[in-house]
Amino acid sequence: MNDIIRKVCVIGAGTMGAGIAAQVANAGVPVVLLDIVPKDGENRNAIAEGAVARMLKTEPAPFMSKAAAKLVETGNIEDHLDKVAECDWVIEAVIERLDIKQGLYAKLEAVKREGTAVSSNTSTIPLAHLVEGRSDGFKRDFLITHFFNPPRYMRLLEIVTGPATDAAVADKVERFADVAMGKTVVHAKDTPGFIANRIGTYWIQLGLNAAFDMGLTVEQADAIAGKPMGVPKTGIFGLVDLVGIDLMPHLQASLTSTLPKDDPYQEIARSHPLIEKLISEGFTGRKGKGGFYRLNRDMGRRKEALDLATGEYREKTSARGPSGRAAKGDLRALVETRGAVGEYAWAILGGTLAYAAALVPSAAADVVAVDDAMKLGYNWKSGPFEMIDTLGAQYLAERLEAEGKPVPEILRLAGERTFYRIEDGKRQFLGLDGEYHDVVRPEGVLRLADIKLASGPLLKNGSAALWDVGDGVACLEFTGKMNALDGDVMKLIVEAIPLVSARFKALVVYNDADSFSAGANLGLALFAINIAAYGEVEKLVAGGQMAYKGLKYAPFPVVGAPAGLAVGGGCEILLHCDAIQAHAELYTGLVECGVGLIPGWGGNGEMIDRARKAPMMPKGPMPAVAKVFETVSTATVSKSAAQAKEMLFLRPDDGITMNRDRLLHDAKQKALSLVEGYAPPEAPEFRLPGEGGHVALNMAAQGFHKRGMATDYDMVVSDALATVLTGGEADLVDTVSEQELLKLERETFMRLVREPRSIARVEHMLETGKPLRN
Template sequence: MDAPIRKVCVIGAGTMGAGIAAQVANAGVPVLLLDIVPSQGADRDAIAKGAVAKMLKTEPAPFMSKAAAKLVETGNIEDHLDRVAECDWIVEAVIERLDVKQALYARIETLMRPGTAVSSNTSTIPLANLVDGRSDTFKRGFLITHFFNPPRYMRLVEVVTAPDTAPEIGDRVSDFTDRALGKRVVRAKDSPGFIANRIGTYWLAVAINSAMDLGLDIEVADQIGGRPMGVPKTGIFGLVDLVGVDLMPLLSKSLASTLPAGDAYFDTIRPMALVDRMIAEGFTGRKGKGGFYRLEKGADGQRTKLAIDLATGEYRPQRKPAPLPKAAEMDLAALIAMPGASGAYAWSVLGAVLSYAASLLGTIADDIVAIDDAMKLGYNWKYGPFELLDRLGGRQFADRLRAEGRLVPPILETLGDRRFYQIEDGRRRYLTAAGDYAEVVRPNGVLLLEDVKLAAEPLLRNGSAALWDVGDGVACLEFTSKMNALDEQVIQLIQKAIPLVQSRMKALVIYNEGSNFSAGANLGLAMFAVNIAAWGEVERLIASGQAAFKALKYAPFPVVAAPAGMALGGGCEICLHADAIQAHAETYMGLVETGVGLVPGWGGNGEMLDRFASAPGMPKGPMPALGRAFETISTAQVSKSAAKARELMFMRPADRITMNRDRLLADAKSRALALADGYLPPEKPVFRLAGESGRTGIAGAVRDFRAKGIATPYDEVVAERLAFILTGGEADLVDVVSEDALLKLEREAFMSSVRDGRTQARIEHMLDTGRPLRN
């Protein structure tokens, strides 16, 4: 790789440009954000400044921390465009007008340093049109980097290069986008809409048209075209509400202006009086007054969910469709074989969209892997088009197209009776356009557990966890239960894993590839034990969990936790016991037990006390660390990023962050191996805690919160139990409290909480509604 990217300039401070700038800053890289000079007002940088200020208030937040926002410099293109010479990569994200973009490039070309990368975030305009009239030197540094909105959270970036683009420029930008910005780069060809929007826009148009033609309720269309097809729970109409109803005509117009004559997309274009009226009246989706779905607040303050009737255009109460047959939920062939409008709708969508995607192989991308990845990452499909064809059966799909007199895409003729993907010698292979198979190759530095599993059997396994050999003497502990909840089987596997790793391996990584690292202890099982008054079983589970987590902490080998997504409750506690944390940037970590009337029960209290006591700059004495730990745990604070987890002290200053989730396991493994050389377990901490005087101070603060209505009566009780642990119980200020003594206090407080009917009411309410009960 040639010169690194040390500073970036983003031109265009709209939603996309500002979001890209924020993600560059999240990566710790300085970024210059420029926009036009406003027509009114004295501040010529007001538009860019306003974009940063707005992002600091936006939820979900574009910035991973407020510190990141300080890396964004703002300016305008009249006074500061010459500063592009400071930057190694210039990202253009201005209005989707070819003339505006070309005029900007003409100015940039005279100001930038030789060898600087310049890219456009266009979603529809071909690269060849963008650089028309520019010099060969400019063309060598130019490419398209199409981010998806919101740039922080959407993992796809489509990269398009031209024959004129210098390979080292494309590689430099792609590598930075991958490693620093955390995106999976998919190489697309220079065709209208590239990959994801070309197929995705067609898919949404087909799905909406078919629902109207078949007279379906939108709830039924979303039921059929949602989870059974691997589409997010929003379904089709819910997804349009999410991205914006007003965006659909704009995408349609843009695509139609650049697509070749005869493209199947033109068959989907029709007058949409209903959509036009919705947009005119402000029903543009979730960002507006509602869309195909909306909430209506009645005179009594209650909210009613409404859905639009496609036939009349009027809103009515949302209806819950009758459940689909179990086979149709699990099997695509059964779904399209359903009688009546339901099966017809499923086939109308899948038949059209999958054949369209297959017909574009070679036009929008060179291989099926790129197409599948783009749809999974850009539209959150669980399966890409070719993976869906494997689930349906490619031969059966082609036969039905043929029987209906429809064209069969060449790749389906090539496929025959085979599958698009196959496993051979423990490696995943895909069908090429030439008809042979090639290995799915990961970028250097990417290690996925899903690949490890293709070639190996677990070292240990039970119903909730597994232990894998990920190479070089490193084992990986994987949670496999629903939501990766922690239960007795996870604890049992930890207890078996420790001696195995000690005898055969160098280190252990705790990692999985679920949507969330762990949602914490299995509350459903806990509530079952409570309902049958199996108090001994509950206490045994708490004690065994404490013992297992401490055994990990003091094991004779390093343990690295690699969380991503939610790491809550027990999921947070197991991370706190690791020697190091290598977290994905999007890690949401916290001790949330007080929300259901409990206290952390697997050692989290002592670990947080120890973290705060040893934090750089923490004042001496027991009260400062106690105050911070109490505040963090009692208010069930959850980090909104790994950077925020570091600020909250769930992560230590030396713990590290991986931006790209595909690289998390490899980074954690590398960290574990680095720690293994000369490794010694940590010494057991001893605590000098605040005793009764500390509890008195905490109790006064909690009473004030209750008087202000911030804390509920039962919050006060839970806070008292937590304070009893953190202040050392009956210990005096001069006494030293051991880690084991603190764990005993923790167990006793947990059991007092779980026996309390008010805690039980909170747990039941959480299980039933997913929301905390404020009793």
């Protein structure tokens, strides 16, 4: 049997099916996307083709690059089902009707190769029903792969296998989904709703019911059942708006028809007349005319909320949520808060946690699967059993018992113990046998959080730390808020270089956080500017230049391993690394012009060097400089690692890791691959276009200004950037050394720092998180 997936077929070009196909293409694997032949029109492939066209315009984008879209081959199931024979995995994502799915499977069985995996994206129909009437061979190749929407951004994949499923087929699919598609696989039992949607739907239903029953406003409910519980700030009503209010009756109907009659969900499943009215009138949430919240464009885009008592919209208010410890993740304090806050919190938490606890082992083999499913599928900060540890298993059991409610057996098993503990530097979970077991990571998964459990830092200060990640590789971690960069980071880099040189083979720059780095700590910089401590600002700029060049010319290879946001100084440190191993979701760029400044830590020279070495870049000093000017002056940020390559922030041979949990391991392997025969790079010399190039760049900027695409102060900032990129007063025939360019960069940066309009931009960014267009 072929254990490698080289081509995939997705049948069903709706939102989910098309999104799954896009993620396969993002992995660099060809995919065939098929749907039915439309009733009208001459184009028999119109549905699949239309889905690809829509995805190319959708934001956030399903495709990581336009190049990925070219890997999608479109067709229809009447003319092109024979293409299944070319594929190693067929994913069915058609309408949730058993008869339609079974009819499709009969056709697939006639054309697919033996060993080709077939999976359904269903979340409502049991596997046993899906394969009813199919051959033993088909059943061996069949499983359920339940993706979450949108497939590019949601990491959870629930896999369900049947008693006849071939383990080798399932392993092939799981490996591809994990490594190539970036999914974290959670194994679920063949029960209605599997894990995440079963618990999530129960949680939402409880939240809706309790808010209506207690007479809360939607703002009050979401202020309680949002951030204080460690769930997304949308809360419950905001989440329902996001996923679609019209989805709720379908989920309810599915679960009530398939769950046992004694399941607790049957007791709370209720329809609310107001919700039915909203759906009938097209108020289905963000995708419709509004939902529990809306923007009233007739009243100047006024933010409004639905009054649950009257069914009418009114101006959205700021609800007072929990305070003190209850607002900071102390769940015991939250549910014990007097009044509506505590009552509502307990109604949701008490019921949801008890329900989740009762699903082990019927829906999930262990507590880890349940927690992973909710963290990855619903973006909860902590899983249900991690929440129970915060609340106290015994406390939860006693309170349930006092209210005459059933106490799940697993809570009695835990007693006064926690479901998780740290033992001998390893994270362990409580099993159904009453014993603790190590949480085992898949091969190739390495997390800095796990390393921290078993060791201490080699170096550490308030903003950074250095860790030993094994095999002779050290890891530089940023630790400040949003991993912002300051003097302490630069100080630790300088201290780390001789230590790594003496004791290690290589260095990786990485952290576990969602954002690699938001760039320089603007708050500290603004404080120094406001007290006219310009010497301190220049010291920070010079210190950053020195630290980054220290990494660049260190006697060992340095690999940057970014994920998420990596802008400003966070992008510049990557530009100084020997290589980059990036997570696919990398949003990187030099954004300093947006706050009235220019890159000040060597980023200008590094970008010119990359641009002039880029394949297809025309020769001569001007093309590379013009390319960098266009990218940096507009503060353009990549929307993926693939796009970062197109923008030259990544080199052609830099690596991309699809699964976030594998990034550190992959970066470590890349660093080790560079060790043998390593020599630091030679300092570049630049031939820059001088005054003539400066004039040309300013003329280009003037064109944007005349079209209203650049403000007056944008012209001042872009002129400063052009000064640096063209070499200042250098003549076209001169060569500019790296140190000379750094000096020019530093002087120009300091000139802008003193400009009141730059200061206004920095202040506005800190206050609002948005650029000021002055």
